Amino acid sequence: MKTNASRPKISLTSRLLLLVATIFVSFAMFFIFFQYQREKKYRIDILNTRLQICNEDVRDLILTDTAALTRFEARLLNDGIRVTVLDTCGNVLSDSQASDLSKVKNHRDRSEIRQAMSSGEGYAIKRSSSTLGGKWFYSATAFKDDGIIVRSAHIYDVSLMTMLSDVNGYLWLVLALSILLLFVYYLYMRRIKMNIRQLSIFADMAEHNFDIENADIRFTDDELGEISQNIVRLYAKLQNSEDDKTRLKRQLTQNIAHELKTPVSSIRGYLETIIDNPDMDDKTKADFMERCYDQSGRLSNLISDITMLSKIDDASGSFTTEHIDISSLLDGISNDVELQLENKKMKFLILVAPKTVVNGNQLLLYSIFRNLTDNAIAYAGEGTTITVQCPKEDSNKYWFIFSDNGAGVSEEHLPHLFERFYRVDKGRSRKLGGTGLGLAIVKNAVLIHGGSISVKIGRAGGLEFRFSLPK
Numbered sequence: 001m002k003t004n005a006s007r008p009k010i011s012l013t014s015r016l017l018l019l020v021a022t023i024f025v026s027f028a029m030f031f032i033f034f035q036y037q038r039e040k041k042y043r044i045d046i047l048n049t050r051l052q053i054c055n056e057d058v059r060d061l062i063l064t065d066t067a068a069l070t071r072f073e074a075r076l077l078n079d080g081i082r083v084t085v086l087d088t089c090g091n092v093l094s095d096s097q098a099s100d101l102s103k104v105k106n107h108r109d110r111s112e113i114r115q116a117m118s119s120g121e122g123y124a125i126k127r128s129s130s131t132l133g134g135k136w137f138y139s140a141t142a143f144k145d146d147g148i149i150v151r152s153a154h155i156y157d158v159s160l161m162t163m164l165s166d167v168n169g170y171l172w173l174v175l176a177l178s179i180l181l182l183f184v185y186y187l188y189m190r191r192i193k194m195n196i197r198q199l200s201i202f203a204d205m206a207e208h209n210f211d212i213e214n215a216d217i218r219f220t221d222d223e224l225g226e227i228s229q230n231i232v233r234l235y236a237k238l239q240n241s242e243d244d245k246t247r248l249k250r251q252l253t254q255n256i257a258h259e260l261k262t263p264v265s266s267i268r269g270y271l272e273t274i275i276d277n278p279d280m281d282d283k284t285k286a287d288f289m290e291r292c293y294d295q296s297g298r299l300s301n302l303i304s305d306i307t308m309l310s311k312i313d314d315a316s317g318s319f320t321t322e323h324i325d326i327s328s329l330l331d332g333i334s335n336d337v338e339l340q341l342e343n344k345k346m347k348f349l350i351l352v353a354p355k356t357v358v359n360g361n362q363l364l365l366y367s368i369f370r371n372l373t374d375n376a377i378a379y380a381g382e383g384t385t386i387t388v389q390c391p392k393e394d395s396n397k398y399w400f401i402f403s404d405n406g407a408g409v410s411e412e413h414l415p416h417l418f419e420r421f422y423r424v425d426k427g428r429s430r431k432l433g434g435t436g437l438g439l440a441i442v443k444n445a446v447l448i449h450g451g452s453i454s455v456k457i458g459r460a461g462g463l464e465f466r467f468s469l470p471k
Helices: 012-064 066-078 111-119 160-166 168-207 223-276 282-314 326-336 338-343 362-379 411-416 426-431 438-448
Strands: 081-087 092-095 121-128 135-143 148-155 322-325 347-351 357-360 385-393 397-404 453-457 463-470
Touching (some): 012 121, 012 148, 012 168, 111 121, 111 135, 111 148, 223 282, 322 326, 322 362, 326 347, 326 362, 357 463, 362 438, 411 453, 438 453, 438 463
Parallel strands (some): 347 385
Antiparallel strands (some): 081 092, 135 148, 385 397, 397 463, 453 463
């Protein structure tokens, strides 16, 4: 017994083509049948009207001129029309094609006679004649005042084949148009089939994780082909993005391991030196302990920054927001770094109007301005000025400028400043306790708030950060 899996599958496009062809042929057959019925009714009406007129003429001649009636019946006979005159009881009084009236049966049970006696006129279709044979159309008119019924009959030839022969040219035209339309539809379905086949190849390659970007997958030059091409392009982009994420995670893990190794190795080295030299003088020992403390602080800062970045990466949509007054937040930061500013003879100018309220997360907003401040204090140099201002706003956002007039960096470093663990001067950065993550935190925190950020060399030297935050 064969299973369903062993049966050959009919493709979607073949089924659609078969369905449309079936519908089209069915419609054509229905149209032909409708046209036949319409033509049939039209011819019946024409024939009945013609025979009714004959009946009227025969009645008039019966009452006025019997000789003329004989000539009229002969002329009708030449035209294929048979005339029968009956009394109101259905007895045949005369018949233009019956030689022996004694053999003609009473016609009162004939449907056209009953209709005529009831409503004045009637007709019957496709009934065989007992006298002459063949199929006839009968049309009867009752003249009750005169006591007679006149019936005319004509061979009935309103057949389907007759109608088709009359519209032969029209049917050939319909057939040609049908073939043309089906051919055009076939070409269109073949293009769809080509796209479906290519999508099937793409799906198989995606399932086996093949390189989609360099695959030879081609689609037709139409709307469906464009949509299919966009799907493949989007998947290739996502595939590359996943590869980039994997590479970045690997690189980040290596960088974290390297950054953690330095302070840990230093702390361990100082402690081993103290342990291996129990007779070390107190001054040297205190110096080593102070260095261990400094390295532990750097390690703590590094872990704190890594934790912050992990929170931003893993829970970017789950941070709670509230209305934060940026001028008040900056005043708090200024108080926190007041001692550091005094030691370096630096100034911190806050040119942000009071009640500049941002809708954001308190922790992330603080990290944006605090990291920019710490970065400027660490690298701008002694006697410089840090300036924060909000020169522009629109209905949705505030635009901030955070700048200093320090030494700055060369242009080649600007595109990399927001990269994790990137340092312009690695030795100097580590000496100053930098983790290399501060500006990466700033950028990610701004992006989470739906803003944008850029950096350039300021007019007065130093760095100028421009970023937006939501109102």
